[in-house]
Amino acid sequence: AAKDAGRSGFSFYRKEMTERAALYLERDRDLRRGFEKDELRLHYQPQVDLATGAIVGVEALIRWQHPIHGLRGADDVVPVAEKSRLIVGIGDWVLREACWQARAWRDAGLPPLRMAVNVSARQMDPDRLPGVVRQILVVTGLDPASLEIEITESTLQNDERCVATLRALKELGVSLAIDDFGTGYSCMGSLKSLPIDRIKIDRSFVQDIPHDRNDEAIAEAIIAMAHRLNLIAIAEGIETEDQKAFLRAQGCEEGQGYLYARPLTADAVAALLREQQQRGDVPRGEERGEQ
Ligand code: C2E
Ligand code: MG
Ligand code: MG
Ligand code: MG
Numbered sequence: 582a583a584k585d586a587g588r589s590g591f592s593f594y595r596k597e598m599t600e601r602a603a604l605y606l607e608r609d610r611d612l613r614r615g616f617e618k619d620e621l622r623l624h625y626q627p628q629v630d631l632a633t634g635a636i637v638g639v640e641a642l643i644r645w646q647h648p649i650h651g652l653r654g655a656d657d658v659v660p661v662a663e664k665s666r667l668i669v670g671i672g673d674w675v676l677r678e679a680c681w682q683a684r685a686w687r688d689a690g691l692p693p694l695r696m697a698v699n700v701s702a703r704q705m706d707p708d709r710l711p712g713v714v715r716q717i718l719v720v721t722g723l724d725p726a727s728l729e730i731e732i733t734e735s736t737l738q739n740d741e742r743c744v745a746t747l748r749a750l751k752e753l754g755v756s757l758a759i760d761d762f763g764t765g766y767s768c769m770g771s772l773k774s775l776p777i778d779r780i781k782i783d784r785s786f787v788q789d790i791p792h793d794r795n796d797e798a799i800a801e802a803i804i805a806m807a808h809r810l811n812l813i814a815i816a817e818g819i820e821t822e823d824q825k826a827f828l829r830a831q832g833c834e835e836g837q838g839y840l841y842a843r844p845l846t847a848d849a850v851a852a853l854l855r856e857q858q859q860r861g862d863v864p865r866g867e868e869r870g871e872q
Contacts, residue, residue, distance in 0.1 A: 612645075612658065624644050625642070625844060626843065628837045629837065631836050632834075638697055638835075640699070643699075644844075662701075663702075683721070683728075691858070695729050700731065711752075725753050728756070731781065734764060735765035737771055757778055763782065763803055780803065784817040784838075787818045790824045816836040822840070
C-alpha cells in the first residue's frame with residue numbers, strides 16, 4: 582500500500598509539473614503575441630513633493646490590454662517576461678515609450694517631470710543597456726537627468742555587471758533609484774559606493790503606519806540613513822493622511838500612493854498637470870525656460 586501511495590504521489594507530482602510547464606508556455610506564448618500585436622501599455626503614477634503635494638515625477642508601470650482578459654496588471658507581464666530574454670525586448674519598449682511620453686507632455690507645454698522606469702536584473706547588461714538608453718535620449722531629446730532608472734534592492738546584490746551598468750547609466754546623466762528598499766538582501770556598502778540618487782521605501786513598511794511601531798521605526802531609519810548618505814527618500818504606497826503626516830515629519834521628501842493618485846493613463850496625467858498649472862502650484866514649462 583505504501584508503495585502504491587508513493588507511486589501515485591510521484592505521478593501526481595509529475596502531472597502537476599507538466600501542467601505548470603504547459604501553463605507557463607501558454608502564458609509566455611500569449612505575452613509574446615500580445616507584445617507583437619502592440620497590446621502593452623504604460624500607466625503613470627504621480628510622485629509628489631510631500632511638502633507641497635506638487636507632482637514632481639511619474640513612475641511608468643506596465644499594463645496589458647488583453648483582447649480577452651481586459652486590462653491586466655504588471656504581475657501578469659513582468660514575472661512571465663523575466664523568465665526569458667523577452668523582458669529585454671519589452672524593457673526596451675518601456676524605456677522608449679516612457680521617454681516619448683515625457684517628450685509629448687513637454688511638447689504640450691506641461692511642466693518638466695522626472696520619468697521613472699523600472700528595469701529588471703536581466704536588462705542590467707553593461708554592454709547593452711547604456712547604449713539603448715543613450716540612443717533613446719538622443720532621439721527624444723530628453724534631459725538625461727529627468728530619466729530615472731529604478732532597480733530593486735535584490736537586483737542590486739553585489740553583481741559586477743549590475744554595478745558596471747549603473748555606473749555607465751550615471752555617466753549618461755541619468756538618475757538612479759533603489760526600489761523596494763528594505764526588502765532585499767541589502768548591501769549597505771553598495772549604497773555608499775554606487776552613484777544612487779534616491780531610495781524608495783517599500784510599501785510594506787508604509788502600509789501599517791501608524792499602527793505598527795516597528796514599521797515606523799524602519800521607515801524612520803531608512804529616511805535618516807538616506808539623508809546621511811545625501812540621498813533623497815521617497816515612500817511608496819502612501820494611502821492615508823496619517824502615513825503622509827508621519828513620513829513628512831521624518832523629513833521624507835517625496836511619496837507616491839493612492840492617497841495622491843493611482844497609476845493613470847497619459848491623458849489623465851496631462852489633465853492633472855494642467856490643473857496643477859492652473860492653480861499655479863508649479864511654474865509652466867515654457868516659463869521655466871525648458872527647451
Ligand atoms: P514597483 O516598482 O514597486 O511599483 C509600485 C507598485 O505599487 C505598482 O504596482 C503600483 O501600482 C503599486 N502601488 C502604488 N501605490 C500604491 C498604493 O498606495 N497602494 C497599493 N496597494 N499599491 C500601490 P504594479 O503596477 O502592479 O507593478 C508591480 C511591480 O511590477 C512594480 O513594483 C515593478 O517591480 C514591476 N513593474 C511594473 N512595470 C514594470 C516595467 O515596465 N518593467 C519592469 N522591469 N518591472 C515593472
Ligand atoms: Mg518601481
Ligand atoms: Mg517599488
Ligand atoms: Mg514595491
